[in-house]
Amino acid sequence: MIKKSKVAFEKRASKLAYFIVLPIFLYHFLLVIVPSFNTVYGSFTEWSGIGKKHFIGVQNFVRLFHDVEFYQALLNNLKWMMVFLTIPIILGFVIGYFLSKIKKGQIIYRTIYFLPYVISAAIAGKIFATFYNPYFGINVIFERLNLDFIARDWLAPKNALLSVALVDNWHWWGFVLVIFMSGLQQIDPALYEVADVEGANTLEKMRYVTIPCIKNTIIFIITSTMVWSIGTFEYVWVMTKGGAGSELLSTMLYKNSLFKYQAGYASAIAVVQAILSFAILGIFAIIRRRGED
């Protein structure tokens, strides 16, 4: 009897699911994917961004793969990815873990950590530019503290990319924290009690209770981070406009379509970006399937 009602319920639910899921999917598909095909086609044409497109086959891609700038930008994207796979995730996880353990002040801490996320890149860029200023920024403080070796030209060509990444990190990791925390809340406290009874220490509890319980969240964050690192744009554009050795794929795309009247070439960059993201997602899908087997 019980089984029967369950089966019937599931049948009904999945019928209903199509009613809800398909329209939303279609809506998104029409607004984002369909127009994007225009860009995919554009990548096979010579196009200035205005007027007519002339089909030229794969020439844009050939040119792209011979373009030194492209490899430089790609490398920068990968560096960016490495930074964002480490700092925000470790910080977000560790602090999320600690915060979920304390009761007093949890809300205040979380509010403060998350606050930078709501500030737009335009104003955050402005503020950090004053910090990085060689004449009256943080360098002055480091010099006072006799920590001269830390002081440097933060936005000079060798450092610019990392310096900007640090600003984006400041803005970003609070967000990761909040997502981790909502995941951590789902963990049944009883599991920890069992672990306590069995005499597990903090690290063991993390290893055998916390991490397995929020596995999905961790995978989700890592995937999103990687995908976003391929497309990141705002902070670099606000702070350096992709100059001083901080060129990324998106800034390169933007400049090509806007300042150089090379929208066809820019489209090719967009397509390559999308393909890279597909690849990342594909790899994760395979990993997940393996994990489930």
Add this chain to the structure above:
Amino acid sequence: MKPKFKRIILHLFLIIVAFFQIVPIVIITFNSFRTDKEIKKFPIGFPTQININNFIDAWKIGGYARAYLNSITVSIITTLIVLLFAMLMGYFIAKTKIRIKNFLIIYFGVAMSIPLLSYLAPLYYGFSEMNLVNSHVGLILIYIAMNLPFNILLARTYILGIPNELSEAAVIDGCTTFQIIGKIIFPLSKPIATTIALIAFVSTWNEFTVANTFLQDTVLKTVSTRYVLFVAEKGSNLAMIFTAGMISMIPIVFVFVLLQNYFVEGMTAGSIKS
């Protein structure tokens, strides 16, 4: 004695991290009260007096009264619809056995990574045919689409973690799908629903490129477009820039603090469950 010591160390660590997070915001706040000249002499410092004039000037010059109304309308409508769609999608992808489930997960993962610039211009061509340019409706439609993929996946990941036992019990009691969603899933998903609402609201409020492209009429413009244009125009008056920044930022901070309560509620609900 030992746990107490541990706790102090922990709090010390948390406070240091908090310090790094808060200092830039404090400086923005301070600078919005200082005069342009003071900031230019030394960009980091305490305000010597509470100078409200900055706010009055920036408010007037930037035309913020109208912009506020626009941004609030657009952001709230977008947030509500995104929240509804994302939670429903999240539930159905996570908890039902529809066949296109895996496809949808991959689809939205891919969609998340499509650069805005690749569909912005073609969308404009299309929308201009349908009279949806230079209108808030067109903007909201795009914002919803932009915010869906990540939030759907976020909701799915969370709802996946909700144990099945509860809903199974409800099925035995004869609950319908919507009763289950309304009475069991949503209450248990409050933390993630709050997060989604927050993400949608913040990204809509701060969004610049689409708003600037699709809205040409001055009366329709949103706060973020106003702000970025304001910076371009008043670039050298730092006091104004920080003040305008404050003006653009206050509502989101307010919404965030407001939503904090729901975070808390969500958590207590979670603990009752156990």
Add this chain to the structure above:
Amino acid sequence: MRKRISIIALICCLLLTSIGMYGCAKSDKTTKPNDTVTNTETTDSNKENTAEEKEFEISVPSTEEKQISTLEGTFSNIINDYNTENKTNYKLKFTSAQGKDITNTRMSSNDKPDIFILDSPADVAQYVKQDLLLDITSYAEQGQWNNTLFDWAYNLSKVKDKVFTLPYGYEGIVLWYNKDIMSKLGLTAEDIDTEAEFENAMKLAQDNGYTPIMLGTQDWPWAQEWYLSVMLSYTGRGLVKDALQGNNGIKWTDDAFNKTIETYKNWHEKGYLADGKSYVLTSDDAINAFTNDKALFKLEGTWATYWITPLDQEQKDKIGVMLHPAINDTETSHLPIAVGGMWCVSKDTEAPDLAGYILNKLLTQDIQSDFLAAGLDVAPMAIDSSEFKSLDPVVQNMWMLLNDALNKGDYGYTTYAFYPPETRVYIYEGIVNVLENNISIQDYLTQIQSLTEKEREAGAIPFLP
């Protein structure tokens, strides 16, 4: 259950249709109140007209309330005059949007403004190539632009002997200096004219603890471009023209240009240019450092009077303005110029005569002096110097300098107005690699040469006066 599904589906449908309807209603509403606000004075004259009301859109990248209201008022008056003269019923739709990307997008869609602004001749060249602009030669003849506008500006408005644009503002790159520091160092601006005198002044400033030239390129890589515009133009205006047009076998890789870039690099290494830290400084940092007595010179365009306005009188009094001194023996000091923007008419406009009428009306002294008072750019035509009297003395001096140089024909080429797009971008982006010793000067110039050749083949070289 099935009932419930259909109810939900119904609600979804309703929601979507209502959104759609709201959209139509909204787009009607939004244009109407705006128009009634701007055209209140005209309703009387409109009543007599039975002609069908039509919208005429003018799109301008300005954002400041005062400038917007000046422009909106001016255009709406002109359109009203036209309506009464011709018994038509056009209504102004005035929009402002910033950014070339938006113009490009809109001009490729069906939602084209009638009159809009492009940044530079290089943009105009692209638009003409795509056949998006209206040929306005007949209106230009009607308004005798060849007499009203400066010669160079009139020539700039043409592509292959047809007039396509009306330049609406003009600017030059000048050197601002701090009078206090200048006199402390025992120098006078008038005596700094040659390369040797300039180098000497920079060295003197540096020895006395001042930054010789302020330049901030961190958030504004185009500041680099301003300086390179000066350097290249000062190498020889004829050489630049030949190198761009491919005449007389002149190439970017020639010794003259090589020497120029060497000089620039040398200045950078000596710390003359912002202590060698230009890409760590924002454009605001550079302005602040200059106005707070940290630097002797600052290179900036004449468009940038916005940074002078908020200063107090004491600071303003310290600011002087001069032409950049020569950097070699072949070329004297002059003014690299550009236009602030160019009015264009969409080929799809339904009212070409109205567009022509508006553009011609813009070229009257009355309207130009209104523009000047509102802080807008003025058209490249001789302006009665009494109009400048109402301005700040510093700004007034700048306008005099600008007008003077133009009247004497002492102008050169800025990279962003006269170079083709890809060459232009590479010039300011590639220089960072040269300054950082990543590539040699010759490699840099070779790359510029190959880009110019490619773009010349594609017909993307703008007109050079």
